[in-house]
Amino acid sequence: MEESHSILPEMCEIWQQTLNWQPSIAQQAQFQRLYEAIVAGNQKLNLTRITAPEEFWEKHLWDSLRGIAPFLGGVSEGDKEDREDKEELLLSTSEFRIPNSEFRILDIGTGAGFPGIPVAIALPDAEVTLLDSTQKKVAFLNSLITEMSLQNARTLVGRAESINKQFQQSNNYDIALVRAVAAADICANYALPFLRSEGLAILYRGNWSQDEEKTLEATVKKLGGKIENIEKFTTPLSHGMRHCIYLRKINS
């Protein structure tokens, strides 16, 4: 994905096989602009250590979109069979609303914009809010949004645990995404108050243990939600272990 050469066209088959979706030419161009802006931004701010093209594609683009696979094309049939063999849990896509202009997604602790910006590019009809407690990162994201003309993205600065108590922000989102911010139960405490009833929190995790699940289950119950699904998978290039934890809010 260096300026002269984008690896994105080569990755289309992998998007298709693993997410049953692939970006349009315009979306590929946006992903390329995002890559270039992050590499340039890294010279002034410490945004990410992942800047090699393939690693960026896998750990920032693919990984960001894997969590919202049910809202893209869903998990492909071939992939489904593989997972059923391994007795892994699958998402029931029938439970999800199709994103439209009133579909609101929040990325909590977005940092340099992950997973929120790739999600905004992939779901142009949804409204995506990027929240971070670091003013400098939010200032970078504001210029990135302007530079990329991302009409459906906006930012919020502050700590999740205080903003989620604000009247305009609580019970306001259809989906809350949280990647690499804190322990899973803390992420649930941040995310669930932001969700409307029936909204979904998606926790992006690496490894996952039964102890974490027990603690999370108790926390989510107290917050009026439930663990709806836990998906286990590996990344397509380096085969890193990942889990996506889907939490459903039941009571507002």
Ligand SMILES: C[S@@+](CC[C@H](N)C(=O)[O-])C[C@H]1O[C@@H](n2cnc3c(N)ncnc32)[C@H](O)[C@@H]1O
């Ligand atoms: C390790 S970075 C992860 C960034 C991004 N989600 C990713 O996966 O690349 C964690 C980010 O969460 C932000 N953060 C940590 N605690 C937060 C809180 N309570 N509320 C809002 N942002 C928070 C930090 O400022 C930082 O940018």
